[in-house]
Amino acid sequence: MTRHVRTLCILAVLGVIACDDPAPIPGVPESLDAQLRRQFTQWNIVPIGEAPHQDPAMVALGQALMFDKILSGNRDVSCATCHDPTQHLTDGLALAVGTGGSGSGPARTLGVGRVFVPRNAPTLLNSAIGLPYIFWDGRLTRFGPPLPDVVLPTNDLLQAQAMLPVLNRVEMRGEKGDLDVFGNPNELAQFDDTQPNAIWQGVMHRLVAVPGYVTLFNAAFPSIPPTSLTFQDMATAIAAFQTDALMKTGSPFDRYLARDNNALSVAAKRGGVLFFGEARCSQCHNGPFLGGRDFANSGVPQLGPGVGQGAPLDKGRGELLNFQFYQFAFRAPPLRNVELTAPYFHNGSFATLESVVKHYNDVSTSLRTFDPSTLPASVQGSYHGDVGTINAVLATLDGRLQSPLHLTDAQIADLVAFLKSLTDPAARDLSGIVPASVPSGLPVR
């Protein structure tokens, strides 16, 4: 019996010692869902909540303003000209065509003596989602310095954004000496560029002269006389419309985020795992918007008239004061509904999602071998494909993009499937937001 006791004591001691270091259990490959959910945590991917309820009267006023060409100096373009519901709130063009142009959507052409807006018109879908940076160069932000040339009366980015296009001569205001569509002088174009308040007041002067707007004003701002309203109030109404009508976050991806594992196809899940992993897309396109919070020089071909001192090149964020280290860097856009908003990049130089993913697969080679014949004929002539420009762009290529991804065609297809899963079906047909008419009586289309 003593022997038994001794044996037991030894076994017990060995047991205690051994159990402080339990044998590891080999893992097994994660399922796609497990990988994706883990990646969501890693990249801070969370669902988007409901947009706040808006005052219907304010929404009605905002809708009218967005589609009314009265806001433009020549009364020939509205916000919806470049943010066309039939084009999912872009214009389908590589570079936007502002006042003086003709036609709509991808068929829109420059007017005589006009130039392209230097950058692609971004979609207004989900513009009310709470983006921290507005515009391709992110110059409008709550984080950085104010705009250098305009003092905005609001800290609300969505409202602020709505106040700027009417100041821009190429986009909406027109050039001095322009005549509007009725042959009358464009009074908004007569102001100097340094007089934004005068321009906004000029627009308000037009609006209060329209009885239909006075009615809308009284409904939206019952305690303020129409003559006391400012263009900031109009921007508030436009922002209300954007918040009410343009939020589209019901994609399969959003349903998947809301815990429906069946919402994504297997290919989309594989693409998602690539997106948040090997393909490194989430290095920039992360967070609740899948982008919108970061800037990168993605080695995009230079195209268009250029911006600022860098013209005819467009150095993007590097053009802004004190941001010179961001040479050729542009905002990584939020990606919901990206399938619907071609062409892509800040200058629309890539027409399809497949071409975009292939570009990212080997940015350097893609830029050096870019074929300008893939561009719309109207902008082919403004392509800057000289070696010096290409080298300049590649010299500051984002470090995250300098090594090729070596994605296979199948992987590229999966990534595209994932990107297409970001599309809210409700965003495919936006014809319902187009009013039959606007108070000014100007044509909506």
Place this chain on the structure above:
Amino acid sequence: MAPSGLRAVCLVVPLVCFVGPARAQLIPIKTIPIAQGDQFQIFPANNLGMGSASIALADSLADPFANPAMGTRLTASRFFGSPTLYSVSRNAGGGRSLPFAVLTRRALWYGGLALALQQVDPSRPPQPDGLFVRTGAVQVFPNSPDSVIPGPDLRAHGNEYAFAMVGRDLPGSKISIGASAMWTGLHALDGVDLLYAGSQRVAQDGHALDLRLGALKAWPGERGDRFLEALVLHNDFAATHTVTYADQYWDPGLEEFRQRARIEHNVDQTHTWGLHFKYTVPFATSGWRIGWIGTLNRSSHPKIPNYELANVPAIPRDPGYTTAFDLGIGLSKLRGLASFGADVVFEPIRSYTWAAAESPMSTVSGDTLAVGAKTIENHFRFANALLRLGVGRDIELPGEKKVFGLQLGLMLRSVHYNLRQQDNVQDLQRRLTTGWMEWTPTWGLSLRFPEFELRYAGRTTNGAGRPQSTFQVGWAVDDVALAGGTLLAAPNGPLNLTHVKTTTHQISVSLPLR
């Protein structure tokens, strides 16, 4: 000591919990080395300090609860109470039980009643030795204006147990038959609150019913009696877990991250039928006995909770069934005041679980799985082994009618299994072969007087772990959780476990009623 960082597999699937008066005939299943509290070690046992060796070594206290026909060995009516405490190291949980029971005999009839109240502390992730202390999910973001999110439930919750047993000797046949029933009202299963990663709180409500019909046949012999035990059991377990999550989301109006409550109701159901035989005979020289057991459990799992592990949402439904066997042999020796017992049990188990599509699902090959079709199938094949051995020695105190007893023992459970998982959506097959070992040293002291008996037994289970919380940085959410009960689950991702020990102390007092 730093967390051991035991890496295991993360599971989405079934927790099969058995609640019975004695778990000897209910075969536990675990697919990961999760430390489980000794929540169901309620009733007293003579052999607890001897590694719970029980095949060839009789246990007059515990046997009637395992097989009601064993109540025939009662020689007198007794009352006992056995307060039991268990704790999980690293401040990861614990609980305490207070049972009272009366076992009585009158002529050919015998019976018993027992009641127990239990308090189970909320399970917590193992604390990494003082670096920081967490008692629940951290609320990182403000709540949604229209959502009330309750904080972690730090209260202990109680369970109630009621047991009744009746039996009768059949005169002239050396046969005894008995039946027992045990009902449990459940509000706290140890570790369940860790099964739902990132949850704010888990409210449990359920019950278990264990029904047993047993028989004992004895054949007198020169060297001692031979015994054949037979038992049929049915065990029903049903619980609902009401889980409150705090889901993070982006509020576009307020332009900030917020969190809102999400409440899920998960049903956990398992039905088990069991058949058990034990045959013991005297063996070789005087005092030795040898015994064999054969146990069959057939369990169906009509509904298993949608656990949330490693931030992996649950497979919608995951029913299945399990067939488990215990085939064991035991030896014992009683010589004077010394006793020895050893059991070796081989435990083959086969289990099949699956996930069913809640809505039509397209597969990688372009087919569509209809509602209810199996999306994932898990085939488990276990080859577990169990070793229990212990020694005991009574010492008669000189000049007095007192007996002092010492016990020492060891339980060793080896788990080894193969998993073949078929993913019918991705058309993939994954295989896993794994296993681990759990060691449980046991010890016991007893003091027997003519008026009463006082026993103390303890044990510490090593070799398992519990999910560890990860320190939260920025927007990260918890690395998850898992624990409790008998566990049958299918791998789905990584899960880190931290080694913990479960220690149980039981003090039992037994006194004759007349």
